[in-house]
Amino acid sequence: MVGAGVTGTRLPTPGEDVADDPEAAVAWVAEHLGDLALEGPDGVRASPAFRGGQGAADAALAALDVTGYASRRSQVLPERSRGASRMSPYIRYGLLDLPAVWRHVADAPPRDRTKYRDELLWQEYARHVYARTGSAMAAPLRYGPPRTGPWEGDAWPAEMLCVRTVTDELRGDGWLVNQTRMWLASQWTVRAGWDWREGEDAFFRHLLDGSRAANRLGWQWTVGTGSGKPYGFSRWQVEKRAPGLCGRCPLQDACPIQDWPSEATGPRVPVEPEGLRAGSPPALAGPAAVEADGRAPAAVWLTFESLGDDDPALRAHPDLPVVVVFDAPLLARLRLSGKRLVFLAETVADLATRRDVVVSRGAVPGALAGTPVAVTHAPVPGFARRSAAVDVVERHPWRWLVRPTGGPAQSFSAWRKGVRTP
Template identity: 65%
Template sequence: MILPPPPSVADGAEQQDVVSWVAEHLGDLALEGPGGIAAGGISGGQSAADTALATLDVTGYASRRSTVLPESRRGASRMSPYIRHGLLRLREVWDAAGAAPARDRRKYRDELLWQEYARHLYARVGTDLGTSLRHDQPRPAPGAVAAGPVSVADPWPAQMRCMEVVVGELHDDGWLVNQTRMWLASQWTVRAGADWRDGEQEMFVHLLDGSRAANRLGWQWTTGTGSGKPYGFSRWQVEKRAPALCGSCALSHACPVQSWPDADRGPAVDGPDLSRGEIPAGPATIEGDGGEVVWLTAESLGEGDPALAADPARPAVFVFDEPLLRRLTLSGKRLVFLAETLGELAAGRDLEVRRGVVPEELGRRPVAATWAPVPGWARHAARVDVVETHPWPWLARPRPTAVQSFSAWRKGIGAPAP
């Protein structure tokens, strides 16, 4: 099904026009339904990404990256939605941080390397990243979950001010600093004993930067299923990173996370092989030619997408994957971000926007595409006439290495020095 292109702010449209477009054409696939669609806290589109990159200043990042409140003191850059959808490449952001003070530059580039590690790991293990990699998650001691004044039915109890505010920000803005992502993951699993996969999905549907690679890795690291060392969320972190929250909490004098949790590692599991081995990387140079149209995916929607940039006059097509979106039931704010991006692209070049089953919507047209390190790309590409494949813009191109930890991967991959 072909859709009209989304409205573009480049042509004078307002964000509400894009929200209305999503409600009309994709609202039945969204978590909130057509009547509940709203934009998140970060605008989509190449111009917004370019502005964010041009104004990037990570001075003070090392000391403020974990600050939660007040927001004016946060050091996080909010670049992740643009990186996740290929509006900005990791190398561009890496280079943009080059003028920062040495300590801040190293810390910030470490975070970019973590994003690259997530992609390498996902390319290696694929859907197995949705299973515990090295250990089962820790389970609270019998009776521990039921103790205290919070609801045992809610892994993120609204009675806790820290949970209420952070979950509210997730639902409203679709973006969180890394510190509060860790709070939510630890509270869900280590404290409440709920399954980490369910929590990962609950966060994933709202995050504008939601990727299975980064989100699942973050949850596995925090809960200890990937690292063997669970992160112990407690009142200490809240008072250090967002002191105002405890002062306004009704449970301030009966805090259910007052002390450190009993967070011993869970039992070892027989997970995927993480030892030294090949990491699928896609082609190193362009393979084939003759693509009549560029097939764009949600992994690479920027004007710098290699297949798109190779021929500015070549038309492009993006398909909203209806079966996938119906299964994921993403928040409408994620769809608004994508629509803003596609609308701006369509204002500057020939772009066809469709909804349906990807191979069926692309038909028998010979396409050019940029390889992507996600299982869905290979699954669809096997049923599409991809005659021209462009390399993925890695920050550090994969080579055989172990992926059981960030440090092991970084040593083996020969990653660039921060």
């Protein structure tokens, strides 16, 4: 029987109705995963801005035109003037890989192509830093948090219209343009002085594209722990990037961010993570070629890092059943927003229209006990821990845009000079 070796709690595989209907996806998540969601079963909602699944990802890529990206990428309002590509949720889960998106913009205007590809390289750099530092990325990489002036009240005060507008989008859509991510991170830590790791966790719970690699690196560079140069959020950015917003704010005549924050770079950390230095091996980079022990896999294990049709292990075994595990202990600890779980359910349902998919809920080693699997390597610490307890008989390489080397990684510019792009 298909999936007979998979233990844990077997869930009904979400069907075509879940792939096509957001309400059906919400109902499936509420019933089977709702107790793990941030909002609880009754609060699960779908993002009104994004649908999960390979079909949605392919449609988004086909429609991607980065003409004007260089000049409009940081625009916040009006929304119709935004230049952000909105590809990040699909990249995050491997529905689109960075090499495919890189190729797609090859014919774009040169200035826009260069700027957009720089953003793809930043995503790759974040993965490299995570692959090289692992869990050490949860601590300041190079400097302590900035020393800030006094701040009273919440870090994200609802009475500030700029903050409320952006946090409503974060909690509602599960996505933000990069400019407003910087606003919220700077406001949280650089101005209010709150712990950046708690703010990063808030982002991670809500953002559809939340990844420890990109999310943590973005926060560290914004608040200065990764660069030594804190980004100062003030009214000037709001008036430039979201014209008209300040004029509607109840605090327009008493703006608490009227001037630049009095941030000061924190002290250097005593010892930077070894993985940032030149010559450090990329510990989590994974194999450069398929590693196999000669046994035949019984299933393909898809991780949430790589759920797309082009996953190398999936491609290599078109006739094998696919196993997806919702890691209940991990999800109970993370408390992700229901909209992220709905996005994932839609993605699994979409895949199930083409492949035999077995869905399980439980700890990954227990859910896959007794099942020899083929899997694509994921350059994250969690994969290293879980795959070590799983019978992996075939490990496929991660689809890097630029395979990690031992070059310097203390800064994006230093790393960028040392890599060869496609």
